[in-house]
Amino acid sequence: MNRTEAASPSVRDSADPYCWRETLDNGTQITIRAIRTEDGPLEREFIAGLSPETRRMRFLGQIGEPSDDLIRSLTDLDFSHDMALIATVEQRGQTVEVGVSRYATGEDRSVGECAIVVADDWQHRGIGTLLMQRLIEVARGRGMKxxxxxxxxxxxRMRELAEELGFKRHFDPGNPHEVVHSLDLG
Incomplete structure (x- = not known):
């Protein structure tokens, strides 16, 4: 499935406002939900499983094994300011993280910096699109601009996803190696 193909409609978990059950075009069931502090081991395993190139693209530089401080900063969130949604699948009786989207706000709570990464073996199946659509939905629901x-x-990959979702692309005049993708939520 490429990211432009529609997956089956999502089913929202009525007990958790930040939990959706999705079915990919190939029939794979995934869950998208807010990350939890206790997801530290899941997040560590996810990051450790990313290829060096995918890690570099996500973190804008090479990182080795994720430190305890990094894992804590990625999973122990203040949800009044930040959000992280993970995509998980069940494999051989185990929950496996296959992607994550997130945003963090600064002093201006109406603007958030977002990021996304999908496990290498799970790319090009529409998971990134679903994760970002849910993240945008949450941000809009919180009144972000x-x-x-x-x-x-x-x-x-990010350029294509950003374009598909309506983000505008701007080159960073201070750094020719970086671009800024921006989406007006109004």
């Missing part, structure tokens, strides 16, 4: 991402200028 704009999301933006800072990306490597060579990141073709």
């Amino acid at each position: 704009r999301l933006f991402s800072i990306d490597d200028s060579e990141n073709a």
Whole structure:
């Protein structure tokens, strides 16, 4: 499935406002939900499983094994300001994280910097699109006005996803290796 193909309609979990059940075109069931503090081991395994190139594109530089501080900063969120949604699948009785989208706000709570990454083996199945659509939905529901991402200028996958979702692309005049994708939520 390429990211422009529609997956089956999502089913929202009535007990959790930040949980959706999705079916990909190939029939795979995924869950998209807010990350939890106790997801630290899941997040660590997810990041460790990313290829060096995917890590570089996500973190705008090479990182080795994720530190405890990094994992804590990615999973122990203040949800009044920030949001992270993970996509999970069940494999051989285990929950496996296959993607994550997130935003963080600064002093201006109406604007958030967002990021997304999907596990290499799960790319081009529409998961990134679903994760970002849900993240945008949450941001709009919270009254936010704009999301933006800072990306490597060579990141073709992010460029395609951003374009598909309506983000505008601007080159960073201070850094020719980075671009800013911006989406007006109004």
